[in-house]
Amino acid sequence: MINITLPDGSVKQVEKGTSSMDIAKSISEGLARKVLAATVNGIVFDANRPINEDATLKLLTWNDTDGQMTFWHSSAHLMAEAVESMFPGVKFWVGPPLDNPKGFYYDMDLGDRKMTEDDLAALEKKMNELAKQQNVFSRKEMSKADAVKYFTEKGDEYKLDLLQNLNDGEITFYTQGNFTDLCRGPHIPNTGFIKAIKLTNIAGAYWKGDEKNKQLTRVYGVTFPSQKEMDEHLAMLEEAKKRDHRKLGKELGIYTMDDQVGPGLILWMPNGGVIIEELEKLAKESEQAAGYKRVVTPHIAKESMYLTSGHLPYYADSMFPPMEMDGDRYYLRAMNCPHHHKIFDAELRSYKDLPLRLAEYGTCYRYEQSGELFGLMRVRCLHMNDAHIYCSKEQFAQEFKAVNDLYLKYFKIFGIEKYVMRLSLHDPEKLGQKYVNEPELWKETEELVRNVLIETGVPFVEVKGEGAFYGPKIDVQIWSAIGREFTLATNQVDFAQSRSFNLTFTNAQNEKEIPLIIHRAPLGTHERFIGFLLEHYAGKFPMWLAPVQVKVLPISDKFVDYAKAVSDKLKNADIRAEVDDRNEKIGKKIRDTEMMKVPYMLVVGEKEMNENKVAVRRQGKGDIGLKSIDEFMNEAVAEIKERRAE
């Protein structure tokens, strides 16, 4: 007999070799129907795998992330079985579960054959058939020698590649129905648990994620234990689509694009222009207060500058090809830093000038690969909330912290809570290749940056091998409505470019010293930031950012003059107000204004005109009552001035 400890602390005595499923059954039949897998002493186990020693047991159901992961991983196997039946001879790579977006994929080599979306429906049908058979997932251990022999005979180079990293005792096979796969498991008890299946798309994916390798076919899918959950999932995706900045950007007249202008080139429409103005106002205010100085620099420069900076030839692929002029090659800039370095270098600098903080909303051009363009989030012309801080080593920690504090200030204003701070470090093995060869400086600055983060109490993750070539950085990662991850803002250390540009200052000992540089863009770029804000607010911008802040809606033509008087008064108080003087009924005007997500509507008719008042209506909330014009105006001005979230 062995002792099984359950999460509530109770201990069950069972025969050696009893499975978690048996234990679930002994508790209740209902529970047994829901058990997908279990953790035994913290290790995820198949529900029907025998337990041979004393253990703490947690039964996993759909409510556990590990349960869902097991479910989707098993679904990938089910899909593989269906694919193999329709494409005999197919070779499989890996088929992991996914948390975001939810579901799973399987990478496969179809040889000369091609799979198209038409095949997905047939595959789904086959999967449903196989699921109904309630085929059991059975586990079998195998020696490495036997496994290698098995896949060599099969001619499966992919699984042989996987085996290279495995040893005896780690190699298990799972079989369900007619499909057997090398797999560490675990799996759900049988395929019958999978009740709702949807294969979502088909894509190419490079083997091992390396574009030099062969491209495999990847099929994405998602499954659920009931149709109800599938329906909920699909409804959620529909909701997410409504937040998509590309859809909202069009509906709200924020931006447009045009074939003749070119891909990835944004045309900001008047409503977008207002948001840009407001963001720049915010940036300039806070930078002014934090001791930054504004500069303005050209969008192009000669090749030699980018040779000095080290951006060419390493960055050449991301830059537009050069223009030949007067025997020189000029590049559209992909970054602002070299221009700013030249301003630093234009005068002899003393330690008394430092820290020198140069700020510019700099326009950059990047030749992003065509497949990477994505609405406002990934474009070819961008406006960066850029600044470069030149400081001494002693000043560095304080300066870096000040930048970090600026981030947090902005996050509070915008109510940004769902993000991940990522500390990107260098990879010591790639010093001199991907990273400038300054091991001591790397170590030192990474430590400084980490300490700032710890001090500020911001949760962060560390990633090795993600640093810039010139130093470590902190990125703020966010997710778009459709679940794609982006870097919203960045704060980078640079101890390389000051060397390549020969930047120096005279220290108190009258010696030349090389400054450290901080590159920072807390508001990222206008493009990505506004794309993010559109999704973050679902188009319902707070008052201070809203392109139109107040719409005055006269009940009929008779009150248009009064409406215009109200609107003029608001405009004089710097409120963006407009009158809807169309020949429409009030219901129609309200509907249209609601859809444009204007924060306030002022309905004015006979009653309001006679009393010098307005009937206030808040977007999304409805009628909030009569107010005098002055009362509304004062409140509105305060709401804007304080940049209130609502």
Next chain:
RNA sequence: GCCGUUGUAGCUCAGUGGUAGAGCACUUCCUUGGUAAGGAAGAGGUCGUGAGUUCAAUUCUCAUCAACGGCUCCA
């Protein structure tokens, strides 16, 4: 750049081997209406672009451009 999908009116989308339709938006008229769509009429498209097949192509084939879903890459 690679794999897959799509491209019809300003927007959302039907449709067809015999040179095109709906709703919304737009213009004009009627209506002057009190908190999420009043009514009528009108205007608007060489069906992404180029070539091929055909008596005939928006429809079939190929190429190309762009967008979308991924991969790689990045703010």
